[in-house]
Amino acid sequence: xxxxxxxxxxxxVPGEQPQGMExxxxxxxxxxxxxxxxxxxxxxxxxxxxxxxxxxxLATAFRERAAALLKDEVPGIxxxxxMCGNGSDDILTIVTRSFVAPGGLIRFPRPxxxxxxxxxxxxxxxxxxxxxxxxxxxxxxxxxxxxxxQLAFLPxxxxxxxxxxxPSGVAHLAAALPCPLIVDEAYADFAETNCxxxxxxxxxxxxxxxxxxxxxxxxxxxxxxxxxxxxxxxxNKVKDSYNCDSLSIAGATAAIDxxxxxxxxxxxxLATRQRMTSALRGLGFDCIDSQANFVWCRHGQRxxxxxxxxxxxxxxxxxxMNYAGWGEGLRISVGSDEQCDLLLAKLAAIV
Amino acid sequence: xxxxxxxxxxxxVPGEQPQGMExxxxxxxxxxxxxxxxxxxxxxxxxxxxxxxxxxxLATAFRERAAALLKDEVPGIxxxxxMCGNGSDDILTIVTRSFVAPGGLIRFPRPxxxxxxxxxxxxxxxxxxxxxxxxxxxxxxxxxxxxxxQLAFLPxxxxxxxxxxxPSGVAHLAAALPCPLIVDEAYADFAETNCxxxxxxxxxxxxxxxxxxxxxxxxxxxxxxxxxxxxxxxxNKVKDSYNCDSLSIAGATAAIDxxxxxxxxxxxxLATRQRMTSALRGLGFDCIDSQANFVWCRHGQRxxxxxxxxxxxxxxxxxxMNYAGWGEGLRISVGSDEQCDLLLAKLAAIV
Numbered sequence: 001x002x003x004x005x006x007x008x009x010x011x012x013v014p015g016e017q018p019q020g021m022e023x024x025x026x027x028x029x030x031x032x033x034x035x036x037x038x039x040x041x042x043x044x045x046x047x048x049x050x051x052x053x054x055x056x057x058l059a060t061a062f063r064e065r066a067a068a069l070l071k072d073e074v075p076g077i078x079x080x081x082x083m084c085g086n087g088s089d090d091i092l093t094i095v096t097r098s099f100v101a102p103g104g105l106i107r108f109p110r111p112x113x114x115x116x117x118x119x120x121x122x123x124x125x126x127x128x129x130x131x132x133x134x135x136x137x138x139x140x141x142x143x144x145x146x147x148x149x150q151l152a153f154l155p156x157x158x159x160x161x162x163x164x165x166x167p168s169g170v171a172h173l174a175a176a177l178p179c180p181l182i183v184d185e186a187y188a189d190f191a192e193t194n195c196x197x198x199x200x201x202x203x204x205x206x207x208x209x210x211x212x213x214x215x216x217x218x219x220x221x222x223x224x225x226x227x228x229x230x231x232x233x234x235x236n237k238v239k240d241s242y243n244c245d246s247l248s249i250a251g252a253t254a255a256i257d258x259x260x261x262x263x264x265x266x267x268x269x270l271a272t273r274q275r276m277t278s279a280l281r282g283l284g285f286d287c288i289d290s291q292a293n294f295v296w297c298r299h300g301q302r303x304x305x306x307x308x309x310x311x312x313x314x315x316x317x318x319x320x321m322n323y324a325g326w327g328e329g330l331r332i333s334v335g336s337d338e339q340c341d342l343l344l345a346k347l348a349a350i351v
Numbered sequence: 352x353x354x355x356x357x358x359x360x361x362x363x364v365p366g367e368q369p370q371g372m373e374x375x376x377x378x379x380x381x382x383x384x385x386x387x388x389x390x391x392x393x394x395x396x397x398x399x400x401x402x403x404x405x406x407x408x409l410a411t412a413f414r415e416r417a418a419a420l421l422k423d424e425v426p427g428i429x430x431x432x433x434m435c436g437n438g439s440d441d442i443l444t445i446v447t448r449s450f451v452a453p454g455g456l457i458r459f460p461r462p463x464x465x466x467x468x469x470x471x472x473x474x475x476x477x478x479x480x481x482x483x484x485x486x487x488x489x490x491x492x493x494x495x496x497x498x499x500x501q502l503a504f505l506p507x508x509x510x511x512x513x514x515x516x517x518p519s520g521v522a523h524l525a526a527a528l529p530c531p532l533i534v535d536e537a538y539a540d541f542a543e544t545n546c547x548x549x550x551x552x553x554x555x556x557x558x559x560x561x562x563x564x565x566x567x568x569x570x571x572x573x574x575x576x577x578x579x580x581x582x583x584x585x586x587n588k589v590k591d592s593y594n595c596d597s598l599s600i601a602g603a604t605a606a607i608d609x610x611x612x613x614x615x616x617x618x619x620x621l622a623t624r625q626r627m628t629s630a631l632r633g634l635g636f637d638c639i640d641s642q643a644n645f646v647w648c649r650h651g652q653r654x655x656x657x658x659x660x661x662x663x664x665x666x667x668x669x670x671x672m673n674y675a676g677w678g679e680g681l682r683i684s685v686g687s688d689e690q691c692d693l694l695l696a697k698l699a700a701i702v
Contacts, residue, residue: 001450001530001531001554001555001582002449002450002585003449003450003451003452006449006585006588006589007585009588010588011587011588012588012592014405014408014592014593015405017404017405017406017407017408019407019411025404028405030403030404030405031403032403033403034401034403035401035402035403039402040398043394043398043598044395044398046570047391047394047395050385050386050567050570051386051390051567051568051569051570051571051602052381052382052383052384052385052386052567052568052569052570053368053376053381053569053570054365054366054368054379054381054563054569054570055368055569055570055572056368056370057365057368060370086437086441086572086591086594086596087591087593089591089592089593089594090437090591090594093591097357097473098353098354098357099352099353099354100354101354101453101475102452102453102475115592118588122448122588122589124452124453179352180352203352204352212405216401216402216403217402217403218402218403218404218405218406218593219397219401219402219403219404219405219406219596219597219598220402220596220597220598221406221437221593221594221595221596231352234353234357234358236362237357237360237361237362237363237469237473238357238473240437240438240440240441240444241363241365241440241466242365242438242440242569242572243437243440243441243572244572245437245570245571245572245596245598245599246570246571247394247570247571247596247598247599248596248598251402
């Protein structure tokens with residue numbers, strides 16, 4: 001009844017989303033601060049008009065505002081350079097279906113976002129991972145020719161490490177790759193650099209973004225991809241006609257229009273990240289310097305899985321991750337200062 | 352760069368969704384009445400809590416209420432018999448990816464929902480259409496064995512005709528088919544029968560529903576599929592993790608909880624449908640008796656495309672459809688009584 005690749009695969013297991021339970025929730029990189037109040041106002045206006053009509057299939061209002069916002073970063077950008085999605089997960093699914101045939105190959109770094117493996121399995125394609133170098137760059141194995149290779153994903157900043165490959169390095173990888181490169185910039189708003197500027201230079205570079213993290217809208221499901229217009233035109237064929245709802249289009253548009261709120265909450269997270277990293281190191285953790293809204297760490301003496309469980313028992317949820325053959329650790333989201341203090345107090349009592 | 356099936360295909364063109372223009376909009380089967388006021392209240396409560404957290408990946412609140420609501424129609428139903436989607440388009444995409452490999456074959460009736468053809472093309476599969484009999488049933492050509500056949504779609508009520516195959520007939524088709532049968536019940540709330548009861552009898556029958564039409568929530572994007580739990584378990588692997596947002600889950604749950612509102616607006620539409628059908632016949636149209644919230648009609652003397660354009664020029668938007676080799680006509684959504692009166696007045700002036 002089902003395709004054999006579907007029955008054979010494991011489903012992707014997202015981070016725990018306990019419903020109605022009280023945790024200090026630092027496991028899925030949600031933003032601790034509320035979204036801009038203009039989001040609620042914009043959604044309220046849609047509710048006044050009503051929901052009985054279909055949304056704009058192309059989310060034009062958002063694309064117009066986003067193109068205006070990004071015009072200094074992407075030379076020549078117009079709304080036709082943008083496609084919106086039901087979260088950036090939707091975008092990642094659409095690009096997989098657009099570029100990858102069953103039997104094809106998708107390449108991505110290890111450790112990185114586990115979902116890429118799931119996307120390959122659903123499509124009936126194979127995955128190939130390339131380990132990061134010790135300085136968190138990728139060598140020529142990432143760009144090696146393979147006749148089955150149809151797509152490469154590069155999360156940048158990467159999860160779970162929070163590390164970044166500079167735009168010049170990404171441009172080099174894209175130029176050497178024989179296939180499109182999706183630069184997954186879910187966390188780029190927390191980083192010092194991003195790759196939006198590369199899109200105009202190479203039609204095979206696509207940059208994806210989400211409003212889940214930096215705009216505090218994980219519950220709304222809204223993401224987008226920036227690519228050259230002839231690429232967007234093909235991707236639009238593959239998306240569901242009405243993949244973004246009326247409320248999310250209005251809310252997302254309002255969110256990017258309030259840059260003051262965005263900058264304020266982002267800067268708060270960056271400051272807390274710095275403090276949290278130092279404090280974790282003081283507690284005996286090895287931490288990588290992060291350019292995302294989370295910190296990847298391992299304790300010098302203590303087992304990561306046990307620490308995860310002890311923290312959970314103490315009411316603090318973090319993400320335990322184990323990459324077979326590579327290693328394990330804790331990915332801890334940067335919460336509010338209060339959440340950070342509570343985490344550190346619990347950890348101090350445990351370790 | 353792109354798969355050849357993607358570059359070769361035409362994208363699906365949804366019905367016109369003019370943004371910010373004033374039309375009597377009878378072209379995409381939207382409900383003319385507002386959704387239940389409880390929907391806005393439920394969405395308002397989510398906005399109060401905030402949107403920074405991810406939604407429940409499995410939309411449990413909705414599935415629990417839906418299972419309770421459907422328990423008399425589906426013997427043994429529990430929440431595990433239900434998967435929710437970002438509109439029923441999302442569900443149709445998920446079942447296609449679950450059952451159909453590239454090079455496979457999808458069968459559906461003609462004329463019916465044009466999107467099925469698009470779903471096949473995106474998947475790199477072929478489409479095969481089987482024409483309805485003169486009484487709008489399907490003969491053994493619909494169930495014929497073909498080693499490439501992996502999925503059959505049956506819109507029931509059908510679009511654009513508004514006709515229904517009785518559950519006994521659908522059970523017969525499903526039993527004879529060598530593949531799963533998706534009964535697309537987007538319009539079933541306007542019909543005298545439905546096929547939910549068949550799900551418990553045959554694991555290869557899946558019934559899809561949407562809240563877009565009968566619950567006035569096209570702008571919210573929410574649909575679901577009812578199937579046996581071992582089938583839902585596999586489908587859950589293929590959906591995006593967070594395919595329904597927090598606002599739509601809350602709104603959809605509130606909508607199905609207000610059955611009084613649902614019955615009131617549905618009954619109003621059924622009464623208007625009856626009056627509109629009679630009046631169209633009085634104006635010289637051939638109309639099929641409809642069990643959906645639209646009427647399919649052709650005028651005895653006048654060209655359908657010209658009528659569509661004349662109505663549009665007069666501010667009334669209907670759907671002109673042309674199925675190559677089968678025929679053309681107008682699919683007119685059942686609006687409010689005021690919209691119906693305006694349509695009929697304009698038509699009376701034109702024909």
